[in-house]
Amino acid sequence: MSIRSSLVIYERRWLALHGNTRGAIWILVAGFMTTVQSLMVKQVGDDLHVFQVVFLRCLFGLTILLPLALRSGLSTLKTGRMHLHLMRAGISLTSMACSFYALAHLPLADATAYSFTIPLFMIPIALVMFREKVRWRRWTATAIGFVGVLIMVRPDGEVHLAVPVALVGAFFTALVMAIIKRLTGSERIITLMTYFTIIASCIAFVPAMLVWKTPTYWELLLLFGVGLTGTLSQMFAAHGWYAATEATAIAPFDYSRLLYAVILGFIFFSEIPGLNTAVGALIIAGSTLYIARREARLRKEAHVKTPAPPPEVQG
Numbered sequence: 001m002s003i004r005s006s007l008v009i010y011e012r013r014w015l016a017l018h019g020n021t022r023g024a025i026w027i028l029v030a031g032f033m034t035t036v037q038s039l040m041v042k043q044v045g046d047d048l049h050v051f052q053v054v055f056l057r058c059l060f061g062l063t064i065l066l067p068l069a070l071r072s073g074l075s076t077l078k079t080g081r082m083h084l085h086l087m088r089a090g091i092s093l094t095s096m097a098c099s100f101y102a103l104a105h106l107p108l109a110d111a112t113a114y115s116f117t118i119p120l121f122m123i124p125i126a127l128v129m130f131r132e133k134v135r136w137r138r139w140t141a142t143a144i145g146f147v148g149v150l151i152m153v154r155p156d157g158e159v160h161l162a163v164p165v166a167l168v169g170a171f172f173t174a175l176v177m178a179i180i181k182r183l184t185g186s187e188r189i190i191t192l193m194t195y196f197t198i199i200a201s202c203i204a205f206v207p208a209m210l211v212w213k214t215p216t217y218w219e220l221l222l223l224f225g226v227g228l229t230g231t232l233s234q235m236f237a238a239h240g241w242y243a244a245t246e247a248t249a250i251a252p253f254d255y256s257r258l259l260y261a262v263i264l265g266f267i268f269f270s271e272i273p274g275l276n277t278a279v280g281a282l283i284i285a286g287s288t289l290y291i292a293r294r295e296a297r298l299r300k301e302a303h304v305k306t307p308a309p310p311p312e313v314q315g
Contacts, residue, residue, distance in 0.1 A: 020249040026240030027253040033233035035260035038103050038112065039268060040222045040229070045104025048213060053223065054097050055201065055208035056215075060227025062197035069194040076194055079187060088179045088192075089199035091172050098169025105162035108265035109273040112257050113152060113281040114166040119288040120145040121174035129178050138294055141287045148283030154276050189238045193231070251292045255285050 014022065044053060069076045079085065102111045123142045126132040153163055183192060215223065240250060258281055265271035 019243050020246055023240045023243040023250040024253045026236050026243060027250050028256050030233045030236035030240060031254060031257040032260055033229045033236060035108075035112065035257050035264060037226050037229040037233060038108060038261065039264050040226045041100050041103045042108060042269070044215075044219050044222050044226075045100065048215060048219065049208075049211035050097050050101045050104065051204065051207040051211050052213065052215075053100050053226070054093060055204035056223040057096070057100075057226045057230055058093075058197055058200040058204055060224045061231045062201050062227075064228055064231050065190075065193055065197050069190060072190055076188070076190055079191060079195070081183060081186065082195075084179055084183055085192075085195040086199060088176055088183070089196050089203060091179070092176050092196060093200050093204055095169045095172035095176060098165045098172065102162045102166035102169060105160060106166065107271040107273065107277075108269065109258060109261045109271065109281075110152065110277055111162075111166055112261035113277060113284065114149070114163070115170055115173070116255070116258070116281065116284045116288060117145065117149060117167060117170045118174045118177070119291055120284070121171045122177065123291065125174055125178050138291055141290045141294070145284050145287030145291075148280040148287065150280075151276055151283065152280030189235070193234060197231075246296070252289060258285075 041053060041057075099111070099115065102114065106114075120142050123134055123138055127134050149167070153159055180192065262273055265273075
C-alpha cells in the first residue's frame, strides 16, 4: 500500500469521527502547543526583554505563516475591514506582552490559571460592544469566578506585579476575541492570522530595538519554537472550534492546559502548585464552563424562536 493510499484511509477515518470528537482532539493538541510555547517563553524570559520576545514571536510566526498565505494567493490579503485588523494587532500585542511578562515571573500553572479568566471578562465586553442582555445567572457566575481569582491572588500576602499584569493580559485577550468575533463573519482564518503577524511585527519592531540584546543560538532556537507553537496552536484551536457541532462539548478540554502546565512546570522548574492555585483554578473553571453552557442554551433558544432564513440567504 502506497503512502498516498494510507493517508487517504486515515483521512476518511478522521472525517468519520463525530465533529465534537475531532474538535476535542484539536483543542487538546492546541492546548499542548500553547503550554509548550509558554514553557519556552518562560525559559527566555529571564534574559531577554518581553518586548524583544514579543517581536521575535511575531516575526518567526510570520515566516512560518507566509508560505501558507502565498499558497492561497492574493485573495488572502483581500479585506474591507483594515481598521479592525489594525485594532486587533495593537490590542493583541498588549495582551501578548502582559502574558509573556506573567509567564516569566509566575509559576507556569499560576500564569495558565489566570488566563482562564478570559471568559469572565467577555461578559462585560459583550454587554458594551454587542449590547447583549446579560441576566443575573451569568453575572453571578462571573462574580464567583473572580472569587476564585481572589483565592489565587492570596490578598493576605504580598502580590507580585505579574499577577495584575496577567489579569490585564486576560482582559485584552477577551477584547481581541470580541474583535475577532466581528471579523470572522467576513474574513478567513488565514487572512486574520496573516494580517496579525504582518502588522504586529511592524509595530513591535520599534520597542524591541530600544531594548535589543543579541540572543544566543539556543535562545533563537527557543524563540523560533515560540513562533512555531504559537502559530500552530492558533490554527489547531480554530480547527477545533469549527469542527465541533457543539462548542460546550469541547470547552472543558481547553482546561487540559492547566494539567500540561502542572506537569511541565514540575519537570522543568520543580514547581508545585499550592492549594490556593488549585482551589482558585477549579472555581474559575467551574464558573466559565457554566457561562459557556448558559450562552449556548440561550443561542439555541434564540435559534428556535427565530424562523430560519430562506435557503438562498443562508450563510
